[in-house]
Amino acid sequence: MFLQQLVNGVALGSVYALIALGYTMVYGIITLINFAHGEIFMVGAFIGLLLVSYFKVNVFVAIIGAMIFCMIMGVLIELIAYRALRKSSRLSALISAIGVSIFLSSLALMVFGADAKGFPDGAFPVRQIHVGSADISTLQILIIGVSAVLMMALEFIVQKTKIGKAMRATSEDYSTSALMGINVNRVISFTFALGSALAAAGGVLVGVLFNAVSFNMGLMAGLKAFAAAVLGGIGSIPGAMLGGLLLGVSEVFGVAIGYSSYRDAIAFTILVLVLLVKPTGLLGQKITKKV
Amino acid sequence: MADFLNSLVGSVDPYMLQILVNVGIAIVLALGLNVITGLTGQLSLGHAAFMSIGAFTSAMVTIKTGLPFVANLAVTGVVTAIVAAAIGFPILRLTGDYLAICTLGFAEIVKVFFLNFEPTNKALGLTVPQAKTSIPMPIYVWVVAILAIVLVTFVQNSRFGRALKAIREDEIAADAMGINTARYKIQAFALGSFMAGIGGGLYAHFLSYINPSDFGFLKSVDILAMVVLGGLGSVPGAVIGSSVLASAPEFLRFMSQYRMLVYGALLVFLMVFRPNGLLGGVNVTELLLRAIGRKPAGK
Numbered sequence: 001m002f003l004q005q006l007v008n009g010v011a012l013g014s015v016y017a018l019i020a021l022g023y024t025m026v027y028g029i030i031t032l033i034n035f036a037h038g039e040i041f042m043v044g045a046f047i048g049l050l051l052v053s054y055f056k057v058n059v060f061v062a063i064i065g066a067m068i069f070c071m072i073m074g075v076l077i078e079l080i081a082y083r084a085l086r087k088s089s090r091l092s093a094l095i096s097a098i099g100v101s102i103f104l105s106s107l108a109l110m111v112f113g114a115d116a117k118g119f120p121d122g123a124f125p126v127r128q129i130h131v132g133s134a135d136i137s138t139l140q141i142l143i144i145g146v147s148a149v150l151m152m153a154l155e156f157i158v159q160k161t162k163i164g165k166a167m168r169a170t171s172e173d174y175s176t177s178a179l180m181g182i183n184v185n186r187v188i189s190f191t192f193a194l195g196s197a198l199a200a201a202g203g204v205l206v207g208v209l210f211n212a213v214s215f216n217m218g219l220m221a222g223l224k225a226f227a228a229a230v231l232g233g234i235g236s237i238p239g240a241m242l243g244g245l246l247l248g249v250s251e252v253f254g255v256a257i258g259y260s261s262y263r264d265a266i267a268f269t270i271l272v273l274v275l276l277v278k279p280t281g282l283l284g285q286k287i288t289k290k291v
Numbered sequence: 292m293a294d295f296l297n298s299l300v301g302s303v304d305p306y307m308l309q310i311l312v313n314v315g316i317a318i319v320l321a322l323g324l325n326v327i328t329g330l331t332g333q334l335s336l337g338h339a340a341f342m343s344i345g346a347f348t349s350a351m352v353t354i355k356t357g358l359p360f361v362a363n364l365a366v367t368g369v370v371t372a373i374v375a376a377a378i379g380f381p382i383l384r385l386t387g388d389y390l391a392i393c394t395l396g397f398a399e400i401v402k403v404f405f406l407n408f409e410p411t412n413k414a415l416g417l418t419v420p421q422a423k424t425s426i427p428m429p430i431y432v433w434v435v436a437i438l439a440i441v442l443v444t445f446v447q448n449s450r451f452g453r454a455l456k457a458i459r460e461d462e463i464a465a466d467a468m469g470i471n472t473a474r475y476k477i478q479a480f481a482l483g484s485f486m487a488g489i490g491g492g493l494y495a496h497f498l499s500y501i502n503p504s505d506f507g508f509l510k511s512v513d514i515l516a517m518v519v520l521g522g523l524g525s526v527p528g529a530v531i532g533s534s535v536l537a538s539a540p541e542f543l544r545f546m547s548q549y550r551m552l553v554y555g556a557l558l559v560f561l562m563v564f565r566p567n568g569l570l571g572g573v574n575v576t577e578l579l580l581r582a583i584g585r586k587p588a589g590k
Contacts, residue, residue: 033388081559088566091334095519098512099558106551223395223508230392265403268396272382275393279385 004134005256006249011140011209013248014147018202019225020232020240021154022195028171028235029191031090035097036077037199038222039104044070044200045207045217046112052123059124063146063204067197074196075189083185101218108215116214124208143205150201151241154194158237163190171235220264227271233284242282246270293425300427308429310541315432316493317533321517322443322526323486328515329524330452331479332459333383334391337398338514341484343506344401345371345491347411350419350501360424360431364492371488372481379480383473386462398511405503416502419495428497435493439486444526446482455479459524520561522568527575532568 019041026034044066051062081100085093124142128135158164169177170187178184206221207213228247232239247267254266274282300308324338349367352358358366382393406414424431446452454475457465466472495501513536521532539557543550561569 027388031388033391081563084563085566089523091328091515091519091523092562092566092568095516096559096562098516099555099562101555102558103552103555106555110548110552219508223399227392227396230389234388261407262403265400268399271396272393272400275385275389276381279389281389 001133001256003132005252007134007136007140009249009252010245011143011248012252013245014144015202015206015209015244016221016225016228016248017241017244018147018150018198018205019221020228020244021151021237022199023226023229024232024234024237024240025167025191025195027229028237029167029188030082030086030174032082032093032097033226034195035094035222036081036100036104037195038218038220038225039101039108040070040074040077040196040218041199041203041206041221041225042108042213042215042218043073043104044196044203045213046108046117046203047200048204048207049117049119049213053120059142059204059208063201066200066204070196070200070203071193074192078189078192101222105215105218112215114215116212116217118211118213119208139209143209146201146205150198154198154237157194163187167191224264224267227267231271231274231281233281236281236283236285239281239283246282293427296430297427300429303429310538312429312432312497313541314534314537315429315436316490316497317514317517317537318436318530319432319439319486319490319493320514321521321529321533322439323483323490324514325483325518325524325526325529326443326446326455326479326486327483329518329529330447330455330459331476333476333480334387335394335480335483336391336508336511336515337394337396337401338483338487339506339508339510340394340398340401341371341375341487342491342494342510342514343405343501343503344374345488346495346501346506347405347417347491348488349492350417350495351410353420353422353496357423360422360496363423364435364489367492368485368489371491372485375484376477376481379477383476383480395508395511398506398508402503402507405506411503414503416500417495419499419501421499422496428493432493432497435489439489440526440530442486443529447524447526451475451478456524516558520558520568522570525568525570525575528568528570531570535569 019037022037022040023034026032026037047066047069048059048062051057051065052059057065077100081096082093085096124139127138129138129141130136158167166177166182166187167190169180169182170184174184177187202221203213206217224247225244228243229240230243231246232241232243247270250270251263251266255263259266278284303311320338320342323341324335327333327335327338345367348370349363352363352366353360378397382390382397385393405411411417422428422431426434454465454470457468457470458472458475462472491506517532517536518529519532520536521528521530540550540554543553546553
């Protein structure tokens, strides 16, 4: 029972972590809470669904297709809605992000309709594997596996490549990096592309897991992933992974011990409690304020 | 008196009247958030939660007791302010985005609480009986809205308001100047929530049906958008912002199915072209003085 719930929790949590990474990277670089991120996740799920049901492709191809589509979309959103606002107050950028999110979800409502769509049967062969007392489905292994591979790829890009180095420099100090010859605009576009690709992958995985894709799935998932990013300490990549896993596991356990009607409140209660004890999140750096 | 007011309200087109009332309620809500976010600089993403606390309190007071509506609103406001102060006490230690996400989390918790709360019919929502007052609701809403405008204008120019602005500009410096920042922040939070509660009470009695899902994240965002669009910290800004955004979905109704699409795009474009809001950085008093031919003092 315990092991079973743990596996369920880790599967859900790794999806939260995938989405949270996008929030945390964008925040780390331009200190913007990208509220449209949840909608990118939703669009990713729809693109995956289209690819699987109309073009009859394999789930893995669908994930890659959705990632590429959302990558382009993320870069475009940054170009249209955020770039002009980079020097104005952060709240204006926040409202602009919310505008994008309303735009995308109503667009999805018009194009795909209000009812939830399911993946066709056999989109991914689900089999149960017995490990000790737990039943682990191949779906959960897919989710955990894909998330792990993507997170490792991200870690490689950020730590080992040249553009990753530029990203770290930009998040450390925006104007100094620009003076040192880093093309800041390109770095920011790249960050949006990476974050959106991860969200799209998360969207397809969630769509397959719950077998439901709907126009408003982005809101709650986005809020929870954002909570995960803040829980781990916003701006910190390992923090986002830790926060996502923690929220996923605690949500599943909360439901398992009988608080299912409080499902959506569990993540936020934990978040509020942790912030009260550790005001910058679990792995967040202490902010030293100067006058 | 009551007959006269009723006939006055009756002479206005009902559709227009509804828009006007929506605008009036939005003004009360936006001014409340303006005190918290605009004046004090504490980003709150959970204003709708206080609105819902107000709406449910006010509805329960009408259902359970025979209090007249004025007393009902006063009780509602005070209850909401007390809840806000109790919450503000621990969470206002947080700064910036951590505070924002904490208020957001709190708002979600309040929503889920009301969705599971037996006395208010859980997710079915609550039908609110008529308010105990002879004055028609639209007039009531606008009287409260004007009172709110007067109140916030006075607060803004008072010693209290200047302390709040000092906290917004630089909290550490304000602290060093002897301003009790913790106390002022809680007071501002309570004042803003007091107004949110009253706005919620008006909303409940005007619509006569409330549901916990009406007060979700998107509602908080709506109110925040009104404040930012008008210009942070500006009372006329909050009034204009709420008038524009509360009526925009109605005026966009002619393109019914594209309504929300256009609304979202509108938010983005307004922000890109007026990043500080419609009245951000505009000194309205100065403009008014210039319009009547007087030069503002000191120029």
